Amino acid sequence: QGNRNIFVDFPELVSSLYGEAQSQSGSNGYLCPDVDISRAPTNGPISDDSICKSLKAGDVQVVGLHSDSPDEVALVALEDLPYGLELFLTDNGWTGSSFRGSEGTAKLLVPSGGISKGAIFGFGPESSLAYANAWSKSGNLALSATGDSVIVYCKLPDSSYNFLAALTYDGSWVDGE
Secondary structure, three states, X not given: OOXXXXXXXXXXXXXXXXXXXXXXXXXXXXXXXXXXXXXXXOEOEOOOOOHHHHOOOOOEEXXXXXXXXXXXXXXXXXXXXXXXXXXEEEOXXXXXXXXXXXXXXXXXXXXXXXXXXXXXXXXXXXXXXOOOOOOEEEEOOOOOOOEEEEEEEEEXXXXXXXXXXXXXXXXXXXXXX
C-alpha cells in the first residue's frame, strides 16, 4: 500500500512524544512530559525549486491536532526539509483539481538550517511547537471542532501541488468506554 508509520520509521518518537514507558495499572504506560523539540538541522539553502519534486506523500505527517481556538497542528518531518522550502498548510477542501477558496492557507518558509528528519514542528498562534508562529496566513484558516480537513503540501515549479500529508475529521472523538 505504501503507507508509512512514523513510529516504525522513527521509534524514538514514542519516547520523544510520550516520555519513557512507566509501569502504571490501567494505562498505556506513557506520561506526557514537556519535550524540547527545537532541534536545528544543518542543511544548506536550496539552489532551485526542484526540492519540492523530491518530496513525496508521507514525508511530512500530521501527528497532533487541536481545533476550535486555539488551532494547533503538530507535524513531524520524515525527510529533511531544506532551508528555503515553502511548505503550505490549508483547511480548504480539495475538489480533485483545485482547492475550494472558502477557508485559509498558511505558509512556512523553512528557516535557515532546515527542519531535520524526525523533528516535530507545527502551526498555531498559541503553540509552543517549533516554528509554530513562523507561518504567514492568508484567508480564514480556522479549524472547526465539528469537522474539517488539513492538507500539507508544497508547490512544484509548474505551480501544481505536491501533497505531503492530509487529515480529515468529522465531529468529536468517540470515547471507547
